[in-house]
Amino acid sequence: MKAVLFNTHDLALIFTVFICLLFSAFLITLKKGNKLSNYLLACFLLAQAAIPMDNLINFGEAFRGFALDISPNLFYTFGLAFWVEVPLLLLYIKSLVNKNYKLKKTDALYFIPFVLYATYFSFDWLALESASKLDALQNGDIATTPLLDRIIYFFRECFRFSISVLCYLELQKYQKNIKNEFAELESVDLTWLKVLVIGFLVVHINAIFVSIGIIMSYELGIVVDHELLGLTSNYAVLLLITSLIFFSAGNSRIFQGIDKELATNECKLPDSFEPEKINKIETYLVQNKPYLSHLLTLDNLASQLGIGARSLSSIINKHFGKNFFEFINYYRIEESKRLLILEENKSVTMLEIMDKAGFNSKATFNTFFKKLVGKTPTQFRKDHWEKLNAE
Template sequence: MKEVLFNTHDLALIFTMFICLSFSVFLITLKKGNKLSNCLLACFLLTQAAIPLDNLINFGEAFRPFALNLSPNLFYTFGLAFWLEVPLLLLYIKSLVNKNYQLQKLDTLLFIPFVFYATYFTVDWLMAENSIKLAALKQNNIETTPLIDRSIYFFRECFRFSISVLCFLELQKYQNNIKNEFAELESVDLTWLKVLVIGFLAVHLNAIFVSLGIIMSYDIGIIVDHELLGLTSNYAVLLLITSLIFFSAGHSKIFQGIDDTLISEQDKSIEVFEPEKIQKIETYLLQNKPYLNHLLTLDNLASQLSMGSRNLSSIINRHFGKNFFEFINYYRVEESKRLLLLEENKTVTMLDIMDKAGFNSKATFNTFFKKLVGITPTQFRKEYWENKNASSPH
């Protein structure tokens, strides 16, 4: 019982497998939330479980002999997950940030490299005689790997890195356009997911260096410690997957998505809108002050006005020349100015003024106020009361 079955590196891979499998089962059986997002995340996590299993079978001292006795087909088969991993991550992100997102025919293009490699792998390995496979596995080592396999490995890592870049760009696109639908951005903070995507970008870039290191070490003669780079990736993936599960479980509800039609409409030529609709919007905002709601969204306001979200977005963008974020916070600044000029608010804290005006972020309050008024809220109140006291009769 004192025999050590696994080393530390194997345990990192086993932990990754266990976490991914456990959470993927949870997501598949979960009845709440976005079903498509949950399914895509579950599939992504299954690939993250298959990849360490592939490493354990091919390189684990304890797993390799067992797999060799069980079936030679176990070798390399789970490596197919490398081709599925990042496309699934990209689709998961798209399903989060795009409202009512549905899989499209163009999305299948992401899986073309997988189809080609799976076909090659089936013919080259799975359909080969067991005797040939066993002979290759018994004397298998990185040094004897054919150059074509190393080239495919390098292409695979470049492909994964490229799709990771698309994941990052998708988040950037969301962040750039989110102000068209939300008046406060605290509840739609993407920092955690962006950090994770950058983490996977780094892991996939490191994988390119590993593949280059193998080629340089065994085909060019320049020795590179590719094993250390590979081990570093294993631990990094464990950290990233753990973080992904923790933050997606805690923050996934914030992703309400953006309506792509609202974004595309901004590029159209200037339209002339009915004066009655513009008057209706202005009157409603002045009389009912919906902007005092910290969590006001475009959909909320459109519902209150009995208008379509697309129509309201068009009017705000092209008639008022602002995005929704700027439009609502303009009214909040005007409300905060009114509050600051009231006698009873002379000693009220700025946080209370901010809250009463509908702002949910001190940074947004100060930034918008100074941008529109030219001075900070504190300076505005101070100058007003100093001037008023100076002009009043003694």
């Protein structure tokens, strides 16, 4: 058989559908990890599978005839997924970056546009008789689309873009608050998720231009190559979905989430604390040196001290005037200073000193040392031995 069933553009959409369905099925049956995050990501991927299906049915020659034979209701129905795709991504990100996150009633607000459009769609399309639908599908095309539908399309893309912005802001907030719970930020790499969110942000900006291009081409007579823009988005989404699956599978364990209460209740914290607790923290850090562990977190330290994580965070923020990241790395710098002036460490490399002091990142070590000591670790050691020899 030599007949070509699908062109390259159709294959990109088919691959996207296949990958999304396969990975969503895996997530739904997965028993490990955060179940809510897994379910939200699975729903997001199902929405991502429905969107290329909508494109294939409405614009793919091989699929269009097949869909007509089954039911005219298949047309446009999969397009409902456009309205839920990004809200699901936002909730997925929220479930990743917030510890013990639970869905709230207010989260339903993100789906109001979907409900409104679904209601309109039911009356405008689904309620029509089959004969009317078939006539519209066989005799109509993009050039004859009503202006109202073009305006709704434009509004939809603006809505998707605005929720994408919220996704980005959620990540920014997480990155700002993460220093309250982690002493080694290199172990919490946000790059892959930022690339994903920014990627979809660009795709949604492009979709706005596509909607504007359609209005200009068919309402104003100013021809814009909106088809090329649309095809570019299809390939970009395939790349983003593939990246999401690859990176989320390899990095999902790093997302332990931040305790939202640590950030939201900071202004309500008392200005003074029990001296016993403060003394206990200081004594434990000096005697046991828990900061030498590269993987130390707020929860780890709180467990070792027998103090609640929120209480410990309150003391560190209010009494010591630091976030957890700064607090632990202060002790690590003090330890590195001690190590640098030991006779047996005169020829030891800075990487070894850094490792012995609990640092896992050369950049963090050098930055903090220069900030707190006023000179680089190398210069500090050199000055110490020069001064000692001069005496």
